[in-house]
Amino acid sequence: MSAQAPILLLAQVDDASGEVLGFVLDELTRVGAKNVQLLSTIGKKGRPGHVLLVDVDPADEEDVAALLVGELGIWGYRVLESTHKHFEIRRYQVRLELQLGDGAIHQHPLRLKRILAGGVFVRAKAEYDDLVAITAVHEHVPVAVLKSAVETAIGASEPGDVLRVALAVPAKTTF
Known part of the structure:
Protein backbone atom coordinates (compact mmCIF):
# COMPACT_ATOMS: atom_id res chain seq x y z
CA MET A 1 0.00 0.00 0.00
CA SER A 2 1.24 3.47 -0.84
CA ALA A 3 2.43 5.73 1.99
CA GLN A 4 1.07 8.77 0.14
CA ALA A 5 -2.60 9.42 -0.54
CA PRO A 6 -3.76 8.87 -4.12
CA ILE A 7 -3.84 11.91 -6.38
CA LEU A 8 -6.52 12.88 -8.87
CA LEU A 9 -5.48 13.57 -12.45
CA LEU A 10 -7.72 15.44 -14.90
CA ALA A 11 -6.97 15.11 -18.60
CA GLN A 12 -8.90 16.76 -21.42
CA VAL A 13 -9.23 14.52 -24.48
CA ASP A 14 -10.42 16.05 -27.74
CA ASP A 15 -9.49 13.57 -30.43
CA ALA A 16 -9.97 9.87 -29.63
CA SER A 17 -12.29 7.18 -30.94
CA GLY A 18 -14.48 5.10 -28.68
CA GLU A 19 -12.28 2.08 -29.32
CA VAL A 20 -9.14 3.95 -28.23
CA LEU A 21 -10.88 5.35 -25.16
CA GLY A 22 -12.07 1.86 -24.13
CA PHE A 23 -8.55 0.49 -24.54
CA VAL A 24 -7.08 3.34 -22.47
CA LEU A 25 -9.62 2.81 -19.67
CA ASP A 26 -8.57 -0.85 -19.40
CA GLU A 27 -4.87 0.01 -19.58
CA LEU A 28 -5.16 2.69 -16.88
CA THR A 29 -6.29 0.05 -14.40
CA ARG A 30 -3.42 -2.19 -15.48
CA VAL A 31 -0.80 0.53 -14.83
CA GLY A 32 -2.15 1.38 -11.36
CA ALA A 33 -5.25 3.58 -11.56
CA LYS A 34 -7.50 3.01 -8.54
CA ASN A 35 -10.55 4.51 -10.25
CA VAL A 36 -11.25 6.00 -13.66
CA GLN A 37 -14.13 8.15 -14.90
CA LEU A 38 -14.64 9.33 -18.48
CA LEU A 39 -17.06 12.22 -18.99
CA SER A 40 -18.41 13.38 -22.33
CA THR A 41 -18.07 17.11 -22.89
CA ILE A 42 -18.61 19.86 -25.43
CA GLY A 43 -15.49 21.98 -25.86
CA LYS A 44 -14.66 25.20 -27.62
CA LYS A 45 -16.37 25.83 -30.94
CA GLY A 46 -18.95 23.14 -30.02
CA ARG A 47 -16.50 20.28 -30.50
CA PRO A 48 -17.17 16.98 -28.72
CA GLY A 49 -14.55 15.84 -26.24
CA HIS A 50 -13.99 13.98 -22.97
CA VAL A 51 -12.64 14.67 -19.52
CA LEU A 52 -10.75 11.80 -17.95
CA LEU A 53 -10.48 11.64 -14.14
CA VAL A 54 -7.92 9.18 -12.78
CA ASP A 55 -7.26 8.29 -9.11
CA VAL A 56 -3.69 7.05 -8.88
CA ASP A 57 -0.92 6.62 -6.32
CA PRO A 58 1.82 9.21 -6.83
CA ALA A 59 4.29 6.38 -7.53
CA ASP A 60 2.20 5.34 -10.57
CA GLU A 61 1.68 8.84 -11.98
CA GLU A 62 4.57 8.57 -14.45
CA ASP A 63 3.21 5.33 -15.98
CA VAL A 64 -0.28 6.83 -16.24
CA ALA A 65 1.10 10.00 -17.83
CA ALA A 66 3.08 7.96 -20.40
CA LEU A 67 -0.08 6.06 -21.33
CA LEU A 68 -2.13 9.26 -21.66
CA VAL A 69 0.35 11.01 -23.93
CA GLY A 70 1.20 7.87 -25.90
CA GLU A 71 -2.32 6.64 -26.58
CA LEU A 72 -4.38 9.84 -26.42
CA GLY A 73 -1.85 12.44 -27.52
CA ILE A 74 -2.72 14.81 -24.69
CA TRP A 75 -0.37 17.75 -24.17
CA GLY A 76 -0.61 17.74 -20.38
CA TYR A 77 -2.94 17.11 -17.48
CA ARG A 78 -3.92 18.64 -14.16
CA VAL A 79 -3.21 17.26 -10.70
CA LEU A 80 -6.18 18.26 -8.54
CA GLU A 81 -5.97 18.85 -4.81
CA SER A 82 -8.67 16.77 -3.20
CA THR A 83 -9.57 14.78 -0.13
CA HIS A 84 -11.29 11.46 -0.59
CA LYS A 85 -13.75 10.45 2.10
CA HIS A 86 -14.11 6.69 2.09
CA PHE A 87 -16.68 4.45 3.72
Missing part, protein backbone atom coordinates in the same frame (compact mmCIF):
# COMPACT_ATOMS: atom_id res chain seq x y z
CA GLU A 88 -15.67 1.28 5.51
CA ILE A 89 -15.90 -1.66 3.09
CA ARG A 90 -16.02 -5.23 4.40
CA ARG A 91 -15.43 -7.94 1.82
CA TYR A 92 -16.64 -11.54 1.94
CA GLN A 93 -16.35 -14.70 -0.15
CA VAL A 94 -19.44 -16.90 0.23
CA ARG A 95 -21.04 -19.85 -1.47
CA LEU A 96 -24.34 -18.87 -3.07
CA GLU A 97 -26.98 -21.59 -2.88
CA LEU A 98 -29.40 -20.52 -5.60
CA GLN A 99 -32.76 -22.27 -5.71
CA LEU A 100 -34.62 -21.73 -8.95
CA GLY A 101 -38.25 -22.27 -9.87
CA ASP A 102 -37.64 -25.95 -10.70
CA GLY A 103 -36.59 -26.58 -7.06
CA ALA A 104 -33.00 -27.48 -7.90
CA ILE A 105 -30.26 -25.85 -5.82
CA HIS A 106 -27.21 -24.59 -7.67
CA GLN A 107 -24.00 -23.56 -5.91
CA HIS A 108 -21.73 -20.72 -7.03
CA PRO A 109 -18.87 -18.74 -5.47
CA LEU A 110 -19.84 -15.13 -4.83
CA ARG A 111 -17.95 -12.08 -3.56
CA LEU A 112 -19.87 -9.58 -1.46
CA LYS A 113 -19.27 -6.16 0.07
CA ARG A 114 -20.95 -4.53 3.02
CA ILE A 115 -20.64 -0.74 3.25
CA LEU A 116 -20.63 0.93 6.64
CA ALA A 117 -20.58 4.60 7.66
CA GLY A 118 -19.42 5.29 11.19
CA GLY A 119 -19.70 1.57 11.94
CA VAL A 120 -23.37 1.48 10.88
CA PHE A 121 -24.47 -0.74 7.98
CA VAL A 122 -25.60 1.27 4.95
CA ARG A 123 -25.69 -1.07 1.97
CA ALA A 124 -24.68 -4.48 0.63
CA LYS A 125 -23.35 -5.13 -2.84
CA ALA A 126 -22.61 -8.29 -4.78
CA GLU A 127 -19.67 -8.31 -7.21
CA TYR A 128 -21.15 -7.67 -10.63
CA ASP A 129 -18.68 -9.95 -12.47
CA ASP A 130 -19.73 -12.87 -10.26
CA LEU A 131 -23.43 -12.18 -10.91
CA VAL A 132 -22.79 -12.12 -14.67
CA ALA A 133 -20.93 -15.45 -14.46
CA ILE A 134 -23.82 -17.01 -12.53
CA THR A 135 -26.46 -15.77 -14.99
CA ALA A 136 -24.35 -17.12 -17.87
CA VAL A 137 -24.97 -20.58 -16.41
CA HIS A 138 -28.67 -19.86 -15.81
CA GLU A 139 -29.52 -17.98 -19.02
CA HIS A 140 -33.12 -17.36 -18.02
CA VAL A 141 -32.15 -15.40 -14.88
CA PRO A 142 -31.63 -11.68 -15.54
CA VAL A 143 -28.60 -10.11 -13.84
CA ALA A 144 -30.76 -7.34 -12.33
CA VAL A 145 -33.15 -9.89 -10.75
CA LEU A 146 -30.30 -11.94 -9.27
CA LYS A 147 -28.53 -8.79 -8.00
CA SER A 148 -31.66 -7.55 -6.24
CA ALA A 149 -32.38 -10.94 -4.64
CA VAL A 150 -28.80 -11.45 -3.47
CA GLU A 151 -28.38 -7.96 -2.03
CA THR A 152 -31.72 -8.23 -0.23
CA ALA A 153 -30.70 -11.61 1.21
CA ILE A 154 -27.42 -10.20 2.53
CA GLY A 155 -29.21 -7.70 4.72
CA ALA A 156 -27.58 -5.76 7.54
CA SER A 157 -26.01 -8.71 9.35
CA GLU A 158 -22.63 -10.35 8.74
CA PRO A 159 -23.01 -13.04 6.07
CA GLY A 160 -22.01 -16.59 6.91
CA ASP A 161 -20.18 -19.00 4.60
CA VAL A 162 -23.39 -19.75 2.69
CA LEU A 163 -25.96 -17.33 1.28
CA ARG A 164 -29.29 -18.91 0.32
CA VAL A 165 -31.44 -17.26 -2.32
CA ALA A 166 -34.62 -18.59 -3.93
CA LEU A 167 -35.90 -17.22 -7.22
CA ALA A 168 -39.30 -18.12 -8.61
CA VAL A 169 -38.22 -17.84 -12.23
CA PRO A 170 -39.70 -19.99 -14.96
CA ALA A 171 -37.53 -22.59 -16.64
CA LYS A 172 -37.31 -20.50 -19.81
CA THR A 173 -38.85 -17.17 -20.78
CA THR A 174 -39.56 -16.41 -24.41
CA PHE A 175 -40.89 -13.20 -25.89
Whole structure:
Protein backbone atom coordinates (compact mmCIF):
# COMPACT_ATOMS: atom_id res chain seq x y z
CA MET A 1 0.00 0.00 0.00
CA SER A 2 1.24 3.47 -0.84
CA ALA A 3 2.43 5.73 1.99
CA GLN A 4 1.07 8.77 0.14
CA ALA A 5 -2.60 9.42 -0.54
CA PRO A 6 -3.76 8.87 -4.12
CA ILE A 7 -3.84 11.91 -6.38
CA LEU A 8 -6.52 12.88 -8.87
CA LEU A 9 -5.48 13.57 -12.45
CA LEU A 10 -7.72 15.44 -14.90
CA ALA A 11 -6.97 15.11 -18.60
CA GLN A 12 -8.90 16.76 -21.42
CA VAL A 13 -9.23 14.52 -24.48
CA ASP A 14 -10.42 16.05 -27.74
CA ASP A 15 -9.49 13.57 -30.43
CA ALA A 16 -9.97 9.87 -29.63
CA SER A 17 -12.29 7.18 -30.94
CA GLY A 18 -14.48 5.10 -28.68
CA GLU A 19 -12.28 2.08 -29.32
CA VAL A 20 -9.14 3.95 -28.23
CA LEU A 21 -10.88 5.35 -25.16
CA GLY A 22 -12.07 1.86 -24.13
CA PHE A 23 -8.55 0.49 -24.54
CA VAL A 24 -7.08 3.34 -22.47
CA LEU A 25 -9.62 2.81 -19.67
CA ASP A 26 -8.57 -0.85 -19.40
CA GLU A 27 -4.87 0.01 -19.58
CA LEU A 28 -5.16 2.69 -16.88
CA THR A 29 -6.29 0.05 -14.40
CA ARG A 30 -3.42 -2.19 -15.48
CA VAL A 31 -0.80 0.53 -14.83
CA GLY A 32 -2.15 1.38 -11.36
CA ALA A 33 -5.25 3.58 -11.56
CA LYS A 34 -7.50 3.01 -8.54
CA ASN A 35 -10.55 4.51 -10.25
CA VAL A 36 -11.25 6.00 -13.66
CA GLN A 37 -14.13 8.15 -14.90
CA LEU A 38 -14.64 9.33 -18.48
CA LEU A 39 -17.06 12.22 -18.99
CA SER A 40 -18.41 13.38 -22.33
CA THR A 41 -18.07 17.11 -22.89
CA ILE A 42 -18.61 19.86 -25.43
CA GLY A 43 -15.49 21.98 -25.86
CA LYS A 44 -14.66 25.20 -27.62
CA LYS A 45 -16.37 25.83 -30.94
CA GLY A 46 -18.95 23.14 -30.02
CA ARG A 47 -16.50 20.28 -30.50
CA PRO A 48 -17.17 16.98 -28.72
CA GLY A 49 -14.55 15.84 -26.24
CA HIS A 50 -13.99 13.98 -22.97
CA VAL A 51 -12.64 14.67 -19.52
CA LEU A 52 -10.75 11.80 -17.95
CA LEU A 53 -10.48 11.64 -14.14
CA VAL A 54 -7.92 9.18 -12.78
CA ASP A 55 -7.26 8.29 -9.11
CA VAL A 56 -3.69 7.05 -8.88
CA ASP A 57 -0.92 6.62 -6.32
CA PRO A 58 1.82 9.21 -6.83
CA ALA A 59 4.29 6.38 -7.53
CA ASP A 60 2.20 5.34 -10.57
CA GLU A 61 1.68 8.84 -11.98
CA GLU A 62 4.57 8.57 -14.45
CA ASP A 63 3.21 5.33 -15.98
CA VAL A 64 -0.28 6.83 -16.24
CA ALA A 65 1.10 10.00 -17.83
CA ALA A 66 3.08 7.96 -20.40
CA LEU A 67 -0.08 6.06 -21.33
CA LEU A 68 -2.13 9.26 -21.66
CA VAL A 69 0.35 11.01 -23.93
CA GLY A 70 1.20 7.87 -25.90
CA GLU A 71 -2.32 6.64 -26.58
CA LEU A 72 -4.38 9.84 -26.42
CA GLY A 73 -1.85 12.44 -27.52
CA ILE A 74 -2.72 14.81 -24.69
CA TRP A 75 -0.37 17.75 -24.17
CA GLY A 76 -0.61 17.74 -20.38
CA TYR A 77 -2.94 17.11 -17.48
CA ARG A 78 -3.92 18.64 -14.16
CA VAL A 79 -3.21 17.26 -10.70
CA LEU A 80 -6.18 18.26 -8.54
CA GLU A 81 -5.97 18.85 -4.81
CA SER A 82 -8.67 16.77 -3.20
CA THR A 83 -9.57 14.78 -0.13
CA HIS A 84 -11.29 11.46 -0.59
CA LYS A 85 -13.75 10.45 2.10
CA HIS A 86 -14.11 6.69 2.09
CA PHE A 87 -16.68 4.45 3.72
CA GLU A 88 -15.67 1.28 5.51
CA ILE A 89 -15.90 -1.66 3.09
CA ARG A 90 -16.02 -5.23 4.40
CA ARG A 91 -15.43 -7.94 1.82
CA TYR A 92 -16.64 -11.54 1.94
CA GLN A 93 -16.35 -14.70 -0.15
CA VAL A 94 -19.44 -16.90 0.23
CA ARG A 95 -21.04 -19.85 -1.47
CA LEU A 96 -24.34 -18.87 -3.07
CA GLU A 97 -26.98 -21.59 -2.88
CA LEU A 98 -29.40 -20.52 -5.60
CA GLN A 99 -32.76 -22.27 -5.71
CA LEU A 100 -34.62 -21.73 -8.95
CA GLY A 101 -38.25 -22.27 -9.87
CA ASP A 102 -37.64 -25.95 -10.70
CA GLY A 103 -36.59 -26.58 -7.06
CA ALA A 104 -33.00 -27.48 -7.90
CA ILE A 105 -30.26 -25.85 -5.82
CA HIS A 106 -27.21 -24.59 -7.67
CA GLN A 107 -24.00 -23.56 -5.91
CA HIS A 108 -21.73 -20.72 -7.03
CA PRO A 109 -18.87 -18.74 -5.47
CA LEU A 110 -19.84 -15.13 -4.83
CA ARG A 111 -17.95 -12.08 -3.56
CA LEU A 112 -19.87 -9.58 -1.46
CA LYS A 113 -19.27 -6.16 0.07
CA ARG A 114 -20.95 -4.53 3.02
CA ILE A 115 -20.64 -0.74 3.25
CA LEU A 116 -20.63 0.93 6.64
CA ALA A 117 -20.58 4.60 7.66
CA GLY A 118 -19.42 5.29 11.19
CA GLY A 119 -19.70 1.57 11.94
CA VAL A 120 -23.37 1.48 10.88
CA PHE A 121 -24.47 -0.74 7.98
CA VAL A 122 -25.60 1.27 4.95
CA ARG A 123 -25.69 -1.07 1.97
CA ALA A 124 -24.68 -4.48 0.63
CA LYS A 125 -23.35 -5.13 -2.84
CA ALA A 126 -22.61 -8.29 -4.78
CA GLU A 127 -19.67 -8.31 -7.21
CA TYR A 128 -21.15 -7.67 -10.63
CA ASP A 129 -18.68 -9.95 -12.47
CA ASP A 130 -19.73 -12.87 -10.26
CA LEU A 131 -23.43 -12.18 -10.91
CA VAL A 132 -22.79 -12.12 -14.67
CA ALA A 133 -20.93 -15.45 -14.46
CA ILE A 134 -23.82 -17.01 -12.53
CA THR A 135 -26.46 -15.77 -14.99
CA ALA A 136 -24.35 -17.12 -17.87
CA VAL A 137 -24.97 -20.58 -16.41
CA HIS A 138 -28.67 -19.86 -15.81
CA GLU A 139 -29.52 -17.98 -19.02
CA HIS A 140 -33.12 -17.36 -18.02
CA VAL A 141 -32.15 -15.40 -14.88
CA PRO A 142 -31.63 -11.68 -15.54
CA VAL A 143 -28.60 -10.11 -13.84
CA ALA A 144 -30.76 -7.34 -12.33
CA VAL A 145 -33.15 -9.89 -10.75
CA LEU A 146 -30.30 -11.94 -9.27
CA LYS A 147 -28.53 -8.79 -8.00
CA SER A 148 -31.66 -7.55 -6.24
CA ALA A 149 -32.38 -10.94 -4.64
CA VAL A 150 -28.80 -11.45 -3.47
CA GLU A 151 -28.38 -7.96 -2.03
CA THR A 152 -31.72 -8.23 -0.23
CA ALA A 153 -30.70 -11.61 1.21
CA ILE A 154 -27.42 -10.20 2.53
CA GLY A 155 -29.21 -7.70 4.72
CA ALA A 156 -27.58 -5.76 7.54
CA SER A 157 -26.01 -8.71 9.35
CA GLU A 158 -22.63 -10.35 8.74
CA PRO A 159 -23.01 -13.04 6.07
CA GLY A 160 -22.01 -16.59 6.91
CA ASP A 161 -20.18 -19.00 4.60
CA VAL A 162 -23.39 -19.75 2.69
CA LEU A 163 -25.96 -17.33 1.28
CA ARG A 164 -29.29 -18.91 0.32
CA VAL A 165 -31.44 -17.26 -2.32
CA ALA A 166 -34.62 -18.59 -3.93
CA LEU A 167 -35.90 -17.22 -7.22
CA ALA A 168 -39.30 -18.12 -8.61
CA VAL A 169 -38.22 -17.84 -12.23
CA PRO A 170 -39.70 -19.99 -14.96
CA ALA A 171 -37.53 -22.59 -16.64
CA LYS A 172 -37.31 -20.50 -19.81
CA THR A 173 -38.85 -17.17 -20.78
CA THR A 174 -39.56 -16.41 -24.41
CA PHE A 175 -40.89 -13.20 -25.89
